[in-house]
Amino acid sequence: MNNQVPEKGMNIGTPFISASRLAIPPAKTAVKPYELEMSIFFVVVLCGVYIAYEIMAEPSGGHPFGHTLGIIGTALMVMTEVLYSLRKRTSLMNWAGPVRYWLSFHIFTGIVGPAMVLMHTGMAFRGLAGISFLLTVIVVGSGFIGRYLYTALPRKLTGVSATRQEIEAEALSIQRALTQFEAQKPAQVQQLMAQLSQRPRYRNPILTIYGRTFYQWRYRRKIRRALRRMEQLENSQRKQLEQLLARKRELERQAEILEAARAMLRYWHILHVPVGLTLFFSVAIHVAATIYFGAGLFN
Amino acid sequence: MKQQRLQKRQHPIFSPLALISTILLACGLLGWMYVAGGQAFSPGELSAVNHSDEQLEGVSTHADFEHVCTECHTPFVGVEARLCERCHTDVAQQQQNEDGLHSRFENVKRCQDCHTEHKGSQFDQFAAALVDFDHTVTDFSLEKHMLDYQNSPIACETCHENTGRKFTMVVSACADCHQAADAEFVSVHTEAFGQDCLACHDGHDTMAGFTLEAHAETFALTGAHVDTTCEKCHAGGVFEGTEHACEACHTEPDAHAQMFGVECASCHSPEGWQPALLDGEPFDHAVSTSFSLVKHQTNYNDAAFTCRTCHAAAQPVEFANAQCVECHQPADPQFMAEHTAQFGQACMDCHNGTGEMTEFDHNQVFVLDGQHAPLECEACHANKVFKGTPKDCAGCHQEPVVHAGLFGLQCDNCHTSGGWQPAQLTRHNFPLDHGGEGEIACETCHTATYVEYTCYNCHAHDPAETEQQHLQENIGAEELLNCVECHPTGQESVK
Numbered sequence: 097m098n099n100q101v102p103e104k105g106m107n108i109g110t111p112f113i114s115a116s117r118l119a120i121p122p123a124k125t126a127v128k129p130y131e132l133e134m135s136i137f138f139v140v141v142l143c144g145v146y147i148a149y150e151i152m153a154e155p156s157g158g159h160p161f162g163h164t165l166g167i168i169g170t171a172l173m174v175m176t177e178v179l180y181s182l183r184k185r186t187s188l189m190n191w192a193g194p195v196r197y198w199l200s201f202h203i204f205t206g207i208v209g210p211a212m213v214l215m216h217t218g219m220a221f222r223g224l225a226g227i228s229f230l231l232t233v234i235v236v237g238s239g240f241i242g243r244y245l246y247t248a249l250p251r252k253l254t255g256v257s258a259t260r261q262e263i264e265a266e267a268l269s270i271q272r273a274l275t276q277f278e279a280q281k282p283a284q285v286q287q288l289m290a291q292l293s294q295r296p297r298y299r300n301p302i303l304t305i306y307g308r309t310f311y312q313w314r315y316r317r318k319i320r321r322a323l324r325r326m327e328q329l330e331n332s333q334r335k336q337l338e339q340l341l342a343r344k345r346e347l348e349r350q351a352e353i354l355e356a357a358r359a360m361l362r363y364w365h366i367l368h369v370p371v372g373l374t375l376f377f378s379v380a381i382h383v384a385a386t387i388y389f390g391a392g393l394f395n
Numbered sequence: 396m397k398q399q400r401l402q403k404r405q406h407p408i409f410s411p412l413a414l415i416s417t418i419l420l421a422c423g424l425l426g427w428m429y430v431a432g433g434q435a436f437s438p439g440e441l442s443a444v445n446h447s448d449e450q451l452e453g454v455s456t457h458a459d460f461e462h463v464c465t466e467c468h469t470p471f472v473g474v475e476a477r478l479c480e481r482c483h484t485d486v487a488q489q490q491q492n493e494d495g496l497h498s499r500f501e502n503v504k505r506c507q508d509c510h511t512e513h514k515g516s517q518f519d520q521f522a523a524a525l526v527d528f529d530h531t532v533t534d535f536s537l538e539k540h541m542l543d544y545q546n547s548p549i550a551c552e553t554c555h556e557n558t559g560r561k562f563t564m565v566v567s568a569c570a571d572c573h574q575a576a577d578a579e580f581v582s583v584h585t586e587a588f589g590q591d592c593l594a595c596h597d598g599h600d601t602m603a604g605f606t607l608e609a610h611a612e613t614f615a616l617t618g619a620h621v622d623t624t625c626e627k628c629h630a631g632g633v634f635e636g637t638e639h640a641c642e643a644c645h646t647e648p649d650a651h652a653q654m655f656g657v658e659c660a661s662c663h664s665p666e667g668w669q670p671a672l673l674d675g676e677p678f679d680h681a682v683s684t685s686f687s688l689v690k691h692q693t694n695y696n697d698a699a700f701t702c703r704t705c706h707a708a709a710q711p712v713e714f715a716n717a718q719c720v721e722c723h724q725p726a727d728p729q730f731m732a733e734h735t736a737q738f739g740q741a742c743m744d745c746h747n748g749t750g751e752m753t754e755f756d757h758n759q760v761f762v763l764d765g766q767h768a769p770l771e772c773e774a775c776h777a778n779k780v781f782k783g784t785p786k787d788c789a790g791c792h793q794e795p796v797v798h799a800g801l802f803g804l805q806c807d808n809c810h811t812s813g814g815w816q817p818a819q820l821t822r823h824n825f826p827l828d829h830g831g832e833g834e835i836a837c838e839t840c841h842t843a844t845y846v847e848y849t850c851y852n853c854h855a856h857d858p859a860e861t862e863q864q865h866l867q868e869n870i871g872a873e874e875l876l877n878c879v880e881c882h883p884t885g886q887e888s889v890k
Contacts, residue, residue: 158438158513224428224435362410370416377421381428385436389464390473395507 131200135207142208146215155218157225162216163392169212170379173232176205177372196251203243210236224382231375238368245364248305248357250350260354267347270340277337281328288322292341295348301356308349316342433462439513442520447558451482458516467512476504499532525551536598544576566590583633614639618665652703687748695726719743730778737782761786765812799844829885850878 142165149161156162180202183189192198210232217229250258274293278286304311319341323334387394428435443458460466469475480487489495490503497503509524530537543549553572555562569592574581588595610616614637616623628637628644637643641659655662662671662678670677681687691700705718719742724731738745757763761784763770775784775791785791788806802809809818820827827834830853840848862872874880 156438220439222439223431223437225438227424227427366410366413366416369413370420373417374420374424378424381424382436388470389436389468390471391438391468395473 131203132207135204138204138208139211142211142215155215157216157218157220158392160393162218165212166216167393169209169216170383172205172209172212173379174376176202176209177376203239206236206239224378224385228375228378228382231371231378235368235372235375238364238371242361242364242368245305245357245361248308248350248353249361250347260351263347263351263354267344267351270344270347274337274340274344285326285328288326292319292322293344301353302360304349304353305357305360308353311349312342312346315345433464436464437461437513440516441512442514442518443516444519444521446521451484454482457512457520474505474507476506479506496533530598534597535593539598543572564593569593569596588634615665619667620665649699650701652701654703654706681748685747686743689749691748694722719746733778733780737780762812766814767812797841797845799846801844801846824883825879826885848879 146155146165149155153159153161157166179189180198183192183198184195213229213232217225220226221229250263274289278289281289299307316338319338320334323329323337326334329337386392441457441461443456445456448455454460457467467474467478469478485495486497486503489497492498500509502508509527510520511518511523512520514520514523537549540549540554543553551557551562554565554568556565567590570581570585570590607616607621640657642657645659647653647655647657662673664672670679672678673683676683681689688700691705693699694704704722720731720735720740761767787804789804792806794800794802794804809821825840829835837845839852840850842849842852861875865871865875870881
């Protein structure tokens, strides 16, 4: 695998190690998306508007303001699924940019849309509208869980998940760099490196998947503490070592949970998608009933 | 590889498990809707509140048709007033007859705007409608009726009998409440106008429908009457029986001396007493009669003039000239006797009341310019005798001694009314600036008269020496007194 030309965008590089300096080409990571921050900002603004409205008038899904919120929120929620799926699963929207951007859009509309629908309810959950909102809560909650599960799988810059071989190849290149570095260091450093490279005892894959952020944070703290004691190392070396060790541990963990995460993602789809579709079904009936009975803006 | 990619991208909905799950969930939802019926679409329970146990078309409350949405909703239209009015026939009747509260609302066909529904079984639609109820539609604003005399909020029941669905006005409510604040006024007021307060009052502290136009039907409020407070005419709040005649409020002033009567409108308008009118035009004594009253405000005894002082005739606009003489005679009988004998009794022909004679141009008789202009009349017209006053200079001026009787009485040959000096010296050949220091005074040379002169006032001589010198020129002693004969320009060289 190592001899193969790495696929475009894959984070694989040949580490260059010297006695005094340990250098690894910077990992090509995707631009950090800000969909969560933007979503939270919009939701906060909406909350402010809603509170202002509540002070002036009794909020209700049938009032012009409440109904408008419901219509826009529903439109956003429909776009959440439809546009994302069209881009992700068909070739109809190949022209419309990378899938990861559409995932960001999916997350943004998937948070802001339901928030607007929540305000549309006027905190009254009853009948079909109440069930639609309950399904919305489930789908959004499930979406958060799915998103975390989704990020457990290593991705290439295109958003396509990496194979086990690709993960192992990157881990191996890091190991080589570390071995080369250790060879020129005293036994004390070698011993510490060996200690830090040690994998903990077996954990439940579900725990590993959902606790990975915590485990990674704990491991990084452990590395920093240990390296601080190594007076032979320069600060820049400490920082690079921390990065390499952390990345290696992440790759090892990814390889370890790869199958389990893929399986869980499949099962998650079986929960998320039917509930989502049922939600759309109930919303469609709710909208049809609103038009039929001439309620809200349709009166 | 392509196949693999397609498979990987396939939507999970196409997995049998997801498909079955979706169908099961959707069926469950449809099943629940079937069982729940209309409740599945209801945003809230319908009201079950009925204040009177009365049934309308066999229905006690909206909750009776909780699951039958079409009782109020027309498909694809929404809530329609006509559906409400099937039961609420009284509301429909009010609109038809244009009588009653519901005939006054512009949005009467949108029942749901005031009577909200789906707010729960205990929701009182009637009470909720009152929250935003605009009382002004009843033609009575609550602007001044939010707090009572004790500053407590006024409840609906203070004025209305509340039957739960209907508020009936208690006729005596106004008087009952206001009596406590001012029993005497309310008593007098209700006795005068009755107890139907709403017939006049609209709650804005003004009378309902009261306008200046409305008041004009009985009495036009124009001019100075616009700003007059009601109490000025309706003292004690008594409106009935208010007199419309001017004298009911106004008394004739002393100046009138009771000669004009009470027909104020023949001379005055509501715009104000001044200016009074004469034949419909503003009356100004100075302009209209050519006689100003500026010097006729008080008489010789400092008593104020009244119209009657001069206008003694029966008709106020008629003026008897004899009135002038009657008043001025006692002050100076002799003058008046002579003056009237001289000029007659038509005082107004000459006098305009400002102390000058009307239309008399003295310049036509004698030009009063120069030194004559500031002169008092008496300077020429002693004892106020005007007739026979001479116009020639000698009538007032005598030839001065200095003339030595040589210049005659044609003063204007040498003098103007601007002054005796400077005179026009038409025959004086001797230079007046003799001596080279400007014009010298006449008296320098003419010490006694203007026909005699002497040079020796300035040119001091030793007579013997002067005589000796002139003898050498064969000029005798007699000729030495006439210096100008040989020195006409005052120079030493002889002519």
